[in-house]
Amino acid sequence: MSDKWIQQPIKLLDEQAAESARLRQAQLTKPAGSLGRLEKLAIALAAMQGTEQPQMRKAWVSVFAADHGLAQAGVSAFPAEVTAQMVHNFLNGGAAIAVLAKQQQMAFEVVDVGVNAEFTPQPGLVIAKVAKGTASSLTGTAMTDSQCLAALEVGKQAADRAFQAGVDCFIGGEMGIGNTAAASLLIAKLTGSDLAPLVGAGTGLDAIGLAHKRQVLAQVMAQHQALDARDPLAVLACLGGFEIAALAGAYLRCAQLGLPVLVDGVITTAAALVAEQLAPGAKHGWLFSHRSVEPAHQACFDALQVQPLLQLDLRLGEGSGAAIAWPLLQQACWLHNQMATFAEAGVAG
Template identity: 40%
Template sequence: MHSKSSSAAPHDWPIEPVDPSLAPQFRSRIDGKAKPLGALGRLEDLAVQLGSIWHPQPPRTKRATMFVFAADHGITAEGVSAYPASVTAAMVATYLAGRAGVNALARASRVDVRVIDAGVDADLPAHPGLIDAKIRRGSRNAVNEPALTIIEACDCLARGASIVAEAIEAGTDIVAIGEMGIGNTTSAALLLHRLGRIPLADCVGAGTGLDEAGIARKLAVAERAAARSDTTSPLDVLAEFGGYEIAMMAGAVLGSAMHRRPVIIDGFIASAAALVAVRLRPAVSGYCVFSHRSAERGHDLLLQVLGGKPYLDLGLRLGEGTGAVMMVPLLRAAGAILTEMADLSDVMAGTLEPWPADRGQD
């Protein structure tokens, strides 16, 4: 069991907002590089964000870690998914074997993968790649009662933050978050509905591949859950409708911001976790990098609520953190603009120093 946890809410956690006054300074630096103004497009925006997060240090991007948080959902008993809950544990075993989609894409992107048991409904054997942070064997059925207790929600936030903090202390420069949990698109849809004030019908999508009849059934289930509570407080909403993996991802976002590291957000469910974190502590928004636009219904609206502009649009809807790991090379490229690219003034003056042959690439 992961040892660092607390039942305290995150209201007093030391999170400093990214200083907006730094943006013009970094924009001026980038404008002075050996290129036409704006020629690197949105990579320049990413470089400004990365530089502002790391200021006054130069950005580091060598070590990136994908944290895949896994848990089961009691609401799955209502038939909201095309797959049984047992798939969650089976996929965790696949991640640990290094054979899932996120593993393949992470290897291609030079990203480490850590898997967190936040609340899988199974007794998982110990594994060096698995962090045991289990709260309970699956959340409760949100149709009938709160999915999490307030204490459990706070504990998840603290555990997610401490897991990230330990990785950062061990040298992680870039945090990325992803998830696995059959039924969690229903949970994420409910979070978006309540925290984003979006009609539930616009939040509920196909998830793992439901047909129209399945989506209609899923919406009806979500409506029953939503009717049970009218709370709008972010912590209460998380407890009523969230999941253990979603709550720990929200904690991971908060923890990344506390330690001034960029956190790459994956798709619909990870973005719902980011929404919880932003509602709890608005200052974390400056640390979030929204990797891609998911094909899941509701993600566009969720990104609009968060003010996030994704960098990739590939029609992905797998989850697992697959979109987030593909964002890591772009974040490294943005950092290289600041740390490796020559200034135009040096080029024109003929004072350019060659890049050291022994430096290679990080």
């Protein structure tokens, strides 16, 4: 599989549009800076869209689902079978992200990039299975190089679908039992951080389960001590998952296309970290929706030097936090575009 698309340049921000948006903010009928980060959000969106008055009308959600060989080592409070069961729940509209997407009229799809099950083709499901789950990083690499590239390609294709549909924002979600373990490993390796403080309870491990998870992940890191942290593709293939690779591919492709991204929780942010290391500067086309209670999330923000929009003590994943933050983007645009200027309102500036 070719990786040539990965080398394509990212779309640069439109600084002229950003400056025009700043000037507009200065003329709106409010004290300067009184809308706080909503003002900066509107200006950031103006730079991403290349217009003084950005629009956030419709969002696209792709939830990537895959299983992890590492889950067999007991790093999650739930059995691996839950991944496939949750795919059915997404498609039936019962999962949190499905509810939020329906409520906000978002385009919604579930992408099977590596679930250890077979699904009947149906509306809303994209079957793009690389394999029935990764291998265990405890005993070897999670993915072969070709599998990693294939999963990145699945994400690229999702971003292409969103772009061709003419949406204003891409939201990536994930489902995969064991994927907070994979995310913690990736973040620790790529940032050079100590692993133990980054390992959280994930789906709800108790103290004994958390201690076991930390022990298993420490063994994984020791197994791959020679892995070069400066090679993000090698790190992703060794420690990641198919859904994380697909997310990284989607974020990278969105940066190339100039399609704004709203990143969700710790797993999606780990994917964003990979994509940023593949294409430095890609992060400027992304917004980060919230800070999870997973401890690795803040380490990821520190490495990326970004700030999330919300902190609601969320730890669900699926893209749910990004869907919750989506109205903030719309409100920032509405305020920016529809408030009167001092001249229009006849108010003294």
